[in-house]
Amino acid sequence: MYLIGNISIYLGIVISLYGIIANIVGIKKKSSKWIESARGAVLSLAFVASIASFLLLYLLGTSQFQYKYVASYTNESLPMAYKLTAFWAGNAGSLLLWAFLLALYAAMVVFSKEKKNPMMPYVSSILMVNILFFFTVMALNANPFEMTDKIPADGKGLNPMLQNPGMILHPVTLYMGYVGLAVPFAFGIAALILKRMDSEWIKLTRRWTLLAWLLLTLGNVIGGWWAYLELGWGGYWAWDPVENASFLPWLTVSAFLHSVMIQERKNMLKTWNVSLIILSYILTLFGTFLVRSGILTSVHAFGDSNLGTYFLVFMAFMMLFSLYVVMTRYGMIKKDSSPIESYFSKESSFLLNNLILVAAAFAVFWGTMYPLISETFTGTKVNVGAPYFDKVMAPILLVLIVLMGICPLIAWQKAVFEKFMKNMLWPLAMGVATAIILFAFGIKGIYAIIGLSAASFMFGTHLQEFARGISARRKATKESILKAAFKLTVKNQRRYGGYIVHIGIAVIAVGVISSHSYSTEVLKTVDAGNSIKTGDYSLRFNELTEHTKNGNGVVVADIDVTYKGKYIGKIKPEKIFYETWPEPSTEVAIKTNWSQDLYVVLSSWENKDKVTFMVKVNPFVSWIWMGGIIMVIGTAFALIGGRPTTFRYQINKGISRVGG
């Protein structure tokens, strides 16, 4: 096992080196044999990475504590699911996962129907450079198949916080998103190297980019959900450096997904799009660097690791290489683009949306790195915590929501202001009505009201767009509403998939704004038989009991909950004491309904009749998860359907030629 594991890692290095060389020789000699051979190397890499990955899974599943990695992250009593998910609990395993996913993606790319595309050797080389890096790092610094000096009787076990279903999905989805961005990056660079300045690379990578974005979205939402359930502080997003690092590429890819539409239609923003995809890819490396380097304090960081240096060097190399390629082709990229016809057009609004998304990314990056910058340049140690990001990001994201409400109403090429205002009427009325209703119900907090009204306006815009589309279709085809709605969305999957995503964002915005502005928290000590009152809830504490579960001590509080005087059931917050972990873990008790969560944490106890609870009422948190699901559905919808719109540029060009 030891040999197979180590050989697979070293083989990974050798094969990826061979693949890169074979591609270079194939390109130089114009030899399809060498190119074929390089393609075989990619397949071999996927095979080798699979062997290494399944071997590690086997070692983890069978508790082979002679391996350092297995002993560090698992123990005998750990449930099988978590033994296996310990694969990505530590540095070495997560690097192997990364290499495995990258190799798998690379194989899928080079054996796709575009395998004969002249870009492919370049694409596979770039992907193999990435794979080579990960295998090299594993071999030199973080080998998952390293042996212990002395075989322990039992392993250290897995951090209790990671023993949650969310942890099965959150890292994997994020990694798949990160890795997925390497594909459009490789295609973008390949197109530049080949001086193919058309939109072909965008067409070829549309699904890859969307898939990466979908997985980043899913990863971030699941991460928030896990934090909310598992960490016990009652929040879902702490603006932790590593959380920010996963949010950064999400923002830049969001900008990219919008700006490529302009390139597809108008053959514009070519430099910008290539820059955005390069930036997104570099940001994935930056995020990984943050996790591994430990230069910033984070709940996600892997401790005691000098891997950061490797990532820094690789990130610098890729950045310089990309910069060189862009610079040497800059003159060509600028050619052959058509102008914008009017300031007041969808093209302009997309530029604005890009500005806001990139500004948001810059603000997050700045806030994340500022403690380091401040200490280096001014000598002042500062923290940049959640309150900073809340203040800085709130106006930026508010503008983004408003823009999302306005953009769908603006026509391509040249919008007519009167028509635009006419279209704005209903969504605007919806936004204003929301504000009036909130005021009427005595809701306080002007900023929150503005935010909620903006979300409502944005939702109204998209609702109206659906309604108008259905109505127009029915006029033309006399179909029923349902049939018209179905046909409309199926025939325009990209557009309406995007709209569904926007609606998901509006739903998330309601959840985030409400839970941030109107959350209440009470920390109270009660005797058995007494109650805690907060808002419309009354919690009667009955008793504290102890029992054993999976060899761990569990302390459970039994609480009866009444809402507006009506009994709605029991909740049982817990504290679990693990033998392998110094700190007890908190199992939060949550009662959810459509408008609010009752969030109860068993905080501490003097004896079994005197207990302290933290009770929070978080409004609309469930909307965040619901919005996330809607976003995923919308993205999947746009992903499986939709055709590229390059032909529109050709048509436009043709028309302008005929007209001119």
Added chain:
Amino acid sequence: MNRKILMTTLLLLIIIPGMTTAFTYNSKEFKHIIGQLDMQGHADHELSTCSVKKIYYDEVVEMLNGGKTEPEIIQSYVDEYGQAALRTPGGGTSGWIAWGMPAAGVGIGSVIVGVWLRKLTVKKAESKLETKAAWNSEVEKEIAAKTFDEERRKLF
């Protein structure tokens, strides 16, 4: 008389604690102060399992009950740990840079996009004049309408 004094004393003992508001973890003032403190990186930890956070909580409550005001409490931590005591950058050059940079970023970005838009946008004089098609005859108009209709059907 003695009974009156005893009764008055008892009454005062009952009323006075009620009149002096003791600060707790649930007090608005306490929450406002604690929300500003980084607590040596433990601010986002769960209170029940974080001893450092617990110490901070107790200290702040104690200081509030000892009659200290919010600025005094915050300052006492800044004196001890510097700006790192706070969750957000405070005053001074470092604070200004921290808060000003995102705004500057948005401003510079807006200028770049503005210039870019101006460069990309065709001047009105150069833009094509929209010409309205005039039909030569009703027949031609009908044929065109039918063609549009057919195309629409194909699309839908």
